[in-house]
Amino acid sequence: MESPTHCHHRSHKTCVSLVPIFNHLSDEQMADIAALARSKHYKKGEFLYQPEETSDALYILNQGMVRIFHLTESGKEQLVRFLQPGDFTGEMALFRSSVHESFAQAVKDTTICILKREDLQPLLAKYPAISLKIMEEFSRRLDQSEKQTTLVATEKVEARLAVFLVELMELGENEVTLPMSKKDLASYLGTTPETISRKLSSLEENGLITQVTNKRIRINDVDALLLV
Amino acid sequence: MESPTHCHHRSHKTCVSLVPIFNHLSDEQMADIAALARSKHYKKGEFLYQPEETSDALYILNQGMVRIFHLTESGKEQLVRFLQPGDFTGEMALFRSSVHESFAQAVKDTTICILKREDLQPLLAKYPAISLKIMEEFSRRLDQSEKQTTLVATEKVEARLAVFLVELMELGENEVTLPMSKKDLASYLGTTPETISRKLSSLEENGLITQVTNKRIRINDVDALLLV
């Protein structure tokens, strides 16, 4: 952790050095990039961007938490992903259409760094390694997104929930903390809060998990969980 | 269309010049790349790759059709995407893990060009524009994948089917041809062939579509279709 001061123009470096797509560069190069970044703060509930807004910047999450979601015609929210510090979003805009198609909302007070498209483009030419890193990240995300589709398309809610919990486990840990509300979790897994609640109870009845607190769940039997 | 001859070592150029990620380059540069590409033919039903196989090449579809699908633990197929001539796959491997996680199967007799990872990597450094194009393609695919997840997660089968049909429509056309079997369509939409069959009948009963032949469907009312 850094000191809890706000972003002076020097401390942009924190942002840049945080993300995998930049932190492999030399200090000098990072300083180069940091000079172009702008820091911005959002209060809980505020939106970083919304659909229809023009999209021309890369958003790097410094502190806080952000949720990205779609809104269907029928008015349903679909949680696409959660950003943790070090994650970034908005990269679509750097290569394609210039209009956002999703909502990005701060879940808690949040600090981000913003890199404008016009500032970033030259960087890609200057430091080709950045492109490789971005492609790596794209590749990872695409992979994850396709797996998520498969999961939602082929498995029942209980199995989706089980996979989600197991993926949340850290090595050597047997307890997980839900990173989001159960409402959001339901949206992410393509179901409803009611069903999430019931399935968690059901898993607990069968001894596979224990609901320690609201957001804290102990995994008692990983193997059985994956067989659900 | 080119002449229907098979790939001599000169005609690799066809492959390279086909795909969006390369066809913006000069003839000279494309020839440079084409020299590294290897052509390969697959019969209907054969696999380009399978899970667990090491993955170290970019596959560019020249002629034919390929389907990419996952297999869940429960043994269900989930169709991830369909490749048409000019599409490519295997790019994951170029940046991340070196093991395939999906099946790639020729739906009909198919010709592809293969670019080895070790040959491609230097190209990215030599022609940075290629990276941009690949990122653009990644971005498009990620976008599509996230939309597909949203669709499967939030909409009923009838609505998913409706969206699929509408997206298949060409400008000015009011008839579509299903590019795959209804079995695959069911898998792609996260349902069963039986349900697809029923929902198509139901849409027809309501006058929104007409099933001309097995694979040919006339769209009678686009707006109503999207409101399903």
Add this chain to the structure above:
DNA sequence: CGGCTGCTTGAAGACTCTCAACTTCCGTGG
């Protein structure tokens, strides 16, 4: 023509959603 695969149709049952009531949690303001 036989056989295989894909497609359709029917009926029963499983799973999930919806709606509504109730409880718990948490931040705010007194």
Add this chain to the structure above:
DNA sequence: CCACGGAAGTTGAGAGTCTTCAAGCAGCCG
């Protein structure tokens, strides 16, 4: 620090949607 209000979460009952299993039909290739 406690009380309050609103949001989140839980629980129950009933209604739909979708899957599954089974049987029959159709199309295609050897």
